[in-house]
Amino acid sequence: MATVIAAPSAPGGPEGSVVEVIGRPDQHRKRMxxxxxxxxxxxxxxxxxxxxxxxxxxxxxxxxNVNVTGSGFQLNGLTTANYSLVFGNSTWHYAxxxxxxxxxxxxxxxxxxxxxIALVLERLTRGRGWMMALLLIPWSLITVISAKLWAYIYxxxxxxxxxxxHGLGLGDPTILGTNAGAIIGMIIAEVWKTTPFVAxxxxxxxxxxxxxxxxxADVDGASGWxxxxxxxxxxxxxxxALAVLFRVLQAFGLFDLPFVLTQGGxxxxxxxxxxxxxxxxxxxxxxxxxxxVATTTALLVVMGCMLFLKVxxxxxxxxxL
Amino acid sequence: MRKxxxxxxxxxxxxxxxxxTVTVLFVTLPLYLMLASSxxxxxxxxxxAFYPKDFSTSNYNNAFSQYTFARYILNSVLIAVITxxxxxxxxxxxxxxxxxxxxxxxxxVMVALLMISVFPAIAVIAPLFLLMKTIHWLNSxxxxxxxxxxxxxxxxxxxxRNYMLGIPKEMEETSRIDGAGPxxxxxxxxxxxxxxxxxxxxxxxxxxxxxxxxxxxxxxxxNNFRTIPVGTAxxxxxxxxxxxxxxxxxxxxxxxxxxxVLIFRKSVVSGLTAGAVKG
Numbered sequence: 001m002a003t004v005i006a007a008p009s010a011p012g013g014p015e016g017s018v019v020e021v022i023g024r025p026d027q028h029r030k031r032m033x034x035x036x037x038x039x040x041x042x043x044x045x046x047x048x049x050x051x052x053x054x055x056x057x058x059x060x061x062x063x064x065n066v067n068v069t070g071s072g073f074q075l076n077g078l079t080t081a082n083y084s085l086v087f088g089n090s091t092w093h094y095a096x097x098x099x100x101x102x103x104x105x106x107x108x109x110x111x112x113x114x115x116x117i118a119l120v121l122e123r124l125t126r127g128r129g130w131m132m133a134l135l136l137i138p139w140s141l142i143t144v145i146s147a148k149l150w151a152y153i154y155x156x157x158x159x160x161x162x163x164x165x166h167g168l169g170l171g172d173p174t175i176l177g178t179n180a181g182a183i184i185g186m187i188i189a190e191v192w193k194t195t196p197f198v199a200x201x202x203x204x205x206x207x208x209x210x211x212x213x214x215x216x217a218d219v220d221g222a223s224g225w226x227x228x229x230x231x232x233x234x235x236x237x238x239x240x241a242l243a244v245l246f247r248v249l250q251a252f253g254l255f256d257l258p259f260v261l262t263q264g265g266x267x268x269x270x271x272x273x274x275x276x277x278x279x280x281x282x283x284x285x286x287x288x289x290x291x292x293v294a295t296t297t298a299l300l301v302v303m304g305c306m307l308f309l310k311v312x313x314x315x316x317x318x319x320x321l
Numbered sequence: 322m323r324k325x326x327x328x329x330x331x332x333x334x335x336x337x338x339x340x341x342t343v344t345v346l347f348v349t350l351p352l353y354l355m356l357a358s359s360x361x362x363x364x365x366x367x368x369x370a371f372y373p374k375d376f377s378t379s380n381y382n383n384a385f386s387q388y389t390f391a392r393y394i395l396n397s398v399l400i401a402v403i404t405x406x407x408x409x410x411x412x413x414x415x416x417x418x419x420x421x422x423x424x425x426x427x428x429x430v431m432v433a434l435l436m437i438s439v440f441p442a443i444a445v446i447a448p449l450f451l452l453m454k455t456i457h458w459l460n461s462x463x464x465x466x467x468x469x470x471x472x473x474x475x476x477x478x479x480x481x482r483n484y485m486l487g488i489p490k491e492m493e494e495t496s497r498i499d500g501a502g503p504x505x506x507x508x509x510x511x512x513x514x515x516x517x518x519x520x521x522x523x524x525x526x527x528x529x530x531x532x533x534x535x536x537x538x539x540x541x542x543x544n545n546f547r548t549i550p551v552g553t554a555x556x557x558x559x560x561x562x563x564x565x566x567x568x569x570x571x572x573x574x575x576x577x578x579x580x581x582v583l584i585f586r587k588s589v590v591s592g593l594t595a596g597a598v599k600g
Contacts, residue, residue, distance in 0.1 A: 029423050035503055036422030040430070043415040043474050050449070050471030051437050057448035066451075073451050120340040131341070132590060133583050134348055139593075140582040142532045144550040145571040149355050152564050160354065163369035192351060197593065204594035253441035256534045260554050274443040274535070281447055282539060291447045298444035305439050 055298070061291035068285050082292040091268050092293065095276040099297075102183070102272070103251040106190045107244060113191065114198025114243070115236075119228075121199070122206045132203070135196035143193065147260035150189040151176070154261075161185075179269040182262050186270055190257060194250075198243050205239030206232070241312050245305070252301055273297045355575075359568035366565040380569035389544060390570045393552035396541075397574075400462055400548060401530035404469040408477050408526045409519055411470070416481025416518070417507050421493070431479070438475035442535050450539055460543035468540075469530050477522035480592060484518030485511060520588035524581065531578055549574045 062083065065076040086092050121131050138146070153161045156174040165173060175181040209232065217227045255274035258264050264271035264279070271279075273293060281290035358366060362375035384390040419427055449468060450459070458464045488511060496510045512519075534550040541547060547555070553570060557563045582589055 032422050032503070033424050036418035036424035039414040039418035039422070040424070043411040043478060044430070046411060046467075047434070047437060047471045047474050050468045051440060051445060054445040054448035054452070055440065057452070058444055061447055061451075068451075068454075073454065116340070117344050120337055120344065123337050124341060129586075131344070133586050134345065136582050136586055136589055137352065137579050138348060140528050140532075140578050141575060142534075142550050142553070142571075144532075144534050144554045145355075145567075145575060146351075148553060148562075148564070148567050148571070149351055151562070152358065152568075153351065153354065158367045158369050160369045160371070192347070196348065200590060200593055204590065249439050249441075253443060255443065256550075259534075259538075274441065277443050278446070278535070278539070281450070287447050287451065294441075294444045294447060298441055301439060301441055302436070305436070 058291050058295055058298075061287060062295045064288055064291075066287040066291070068287055073287070079288075082288040085289050086292045086296070091271065092273075092276060094268055095271045095273050095293075098183075098269075098271065099252060099254060099273045102187070102190075102254065103248055106187055106194070106251055107247045109187070109191050110195045110198045110247060111240065111244065113195045115202050115240070117195070117199040118202035118206055119232075121203050132200060135200055138193045138196050139200075141193065143256035144260050146189065146193050147257050150185065150192075151261050154185050176262055177266055179266060182266060182270050186257060186261060189261060190251070190254075194247065198247065201243040201246075202236065202239060205236050209235050238312075241308075245308055245312075248308075249301060249305065252297070252304070355568050355571060358564060359572050361565055363565075380565040381573075383563070383566045384570040384573070388552075388556065388566060388570070390552060390573070392545065393547050393549045393570075394574065396462070396546060397531060397548045400465050400469065401527050403462070404466050404473065404530050405523050405526045407466070407470045408473050409523055412474055412477035412481045412522055413507070413512065413515070413519070415474075415478045416485055416515075417511060419478065420482040420485035421488075421490075421511070431482070434475040434478055438472075438479075442472070442533075446535065446539050449536075453540060458540075460541050460546045462546070464540040464546075465530075465533075465537055465548070468536055469526075469533065473526040473529055477526060480522045480525075481515060481518050484515040488514045517588060517591065520585055521592040524585045524588055525592050528578065528582070531574075 061075075063078050063080065065079050065081070067074040067076055117135075121128055124131065153159050154175040156162055156177065159175070161175060162173075165171070165175075173181060175185050213231055213235070214227065217231050222230065253274055254272040255278065258270045258272055258275050259278070262270040264275045274297065277290050277293035277297065280286045280293060354371070357370075357372050359380055360373040360376050360378065361368075361370070362373070362377040362379065365373050365375045368374075418424060419431060445468075453459050453464055492510050492514075493506055496506045501509070532550060533548075534554065537548045537551045538554070541551065549570075553567060553574070556567050556570070
């Protein structure tokens with residue numbers, strides 16, 4: 001609850017002259033603060049009940065010997081076995097490396113492509129609104145549906161990608177049947193769906209840059225390439241950093257695409273951490289180890305996020321945060 | 322400044338138009354393929370054709386007669402609409418309080434909300450599943466409405482708060498002097514000004530509910546409570562995937578939300594860039 005805030009000695013405190021009409025400033029302030037908590041509490045209860053409390057429970061589960069029964073579940077005592085099982089498991093090692101690598105590669109490609117698209121759209125004199133609208137469609141598309149669409153494109157017997165590769169004289173590779181093919185195929189599907197998101201964010205950042213700087217660079221005879229690296233890129237860095245943050249956080253929770261497109265296969269080639277955790281829990285009913293996978297994933301996300309904010313703060317200064 | 326005058330076809334064929342065309346093709350070709358394939362017949366769906374040689378609408382009939390796709394749409398609509406209403410109501414109140422009322426500990430609350438919003442859903446799947454199993458919430462609407470509301474609230478509160486911060490304080494004070502209570506002030510003075518925020522928070526919540534897969538898959542496995550993404554993912558069997566039906570159903574699921582996003586595209590863009598602008 002809010003505590004009493006030191007009352008200003010003279011009328012016309014922080015609230016301005018109006019407070020005189022309402023009553024004593026400190027009383028009014030106190031009432032308003034209480035009202036504020038009344039307004040905020042329902043939302044906080046909702047969020048706490050579904051996120052904070054379960055996160056705590058997930059940590060507990062990850063240290064428990066969990067038995068799922070027909071009607072509920074039993075906890076059979078504390079153990080660190082879940083973590084030693086996970087940390088010693090080669091599938092987890094692979095899933096961790098795969099998730100990190102996939103996140104890195106897709107985010108770099110999306111950033112480069114997205115920036116290129118944004119630079120082009122910024123110079124577009126007509127139809128920019130329509131292009132923005134077009135870019136929003138992949139963003140709003142259900143990931144499961146786009147995964148099914150790419151599965152159709154990659155189909156070994158009647159897929160378009162297959163017939164294109166065949167036409168190029170590259171034989172008949174079963175794209176999703178090989179490790180490399182499945183990973184590259186998934187990268188393309190992911191890049192297709194999320195590059196527009198990056199492009200929109202970068203475009204919004206570009207539009208806000210002061211035009212005079214470009215004129216100055218032009219007068220100085222700087223080439224387009226020099227202008228981009230010396231002027232645009234440094235000014236755009238905070239925008240790019242935020243686009244990267246959003247994308248990294250999302251890519252790290254990668255689940256829908258591999259679950260539908262490749263089922264994590266062939267073998268474990270496209271098994272992300274989230275797919276591994278889900279499989280452990282819902283295919284094998286191993287909620288203890290599954291929770292250990294989920295908890296370490298969440299911990300990595302939070303650590304990455306904090307590290308990012310620290311670097312970001314150091315780069316752009318504190319005034320924005 | 323040098324200005325090159327381009328004449329004839331060179332006026333239209335330049336770097337910008339070529340790049341724009343490539344971008345448009347990159348985005349639309351897969352979407353076009355989905356549309357075209359939804360009209361392919363039994364033979365056409367098994368071919369790598371770019372257009373339906375055996376044009377037929379049987380896929381659309383199948384989605385609603387052979388499969389219970391109507392039920393999935395109903396479930397998705399119900400869950401998304403109720404969640405969006407809840408999120409808008411709760412985030413308006415919280416956003417107003419955090420943006421305009423003299424509370425203490427505002428900053429910690431806002432930072433905590435930000436941290437919660439980055440948490441991956443996989444982290445809460447196991448505990449929520451076990452809790453819902455215990456209180457018999459699995460395979461129900463509330464099994465998704467409650468978590469969706471909680472997961473979408475942090476962003477909505479941030480958006481609402483940012484919009485409310487921008488409203489001039491004088492209007493509120495005038496209303497207060499006129500004797501209006503705080504709820505009345507919020508409803509008739511502040512809320513109309515924060516309308517763009519409501520659109521942004523609303524369209525983001527709705528889209529998130531419409532597309533969410535992991536929780537819907539884990540909590541509602543019963544066919545009667547499946548949402549569109551789960552229904553689509555589990556269509557057919559691993560050996561025969563009825564792509565034609567899937568794409569027909571997908572078109573029905575995608576077109577309304579695409580229209581919604583296009584109508585509210587200004588709100589969507591402002592939401593996407595809220596972080597980039599505000600820091």
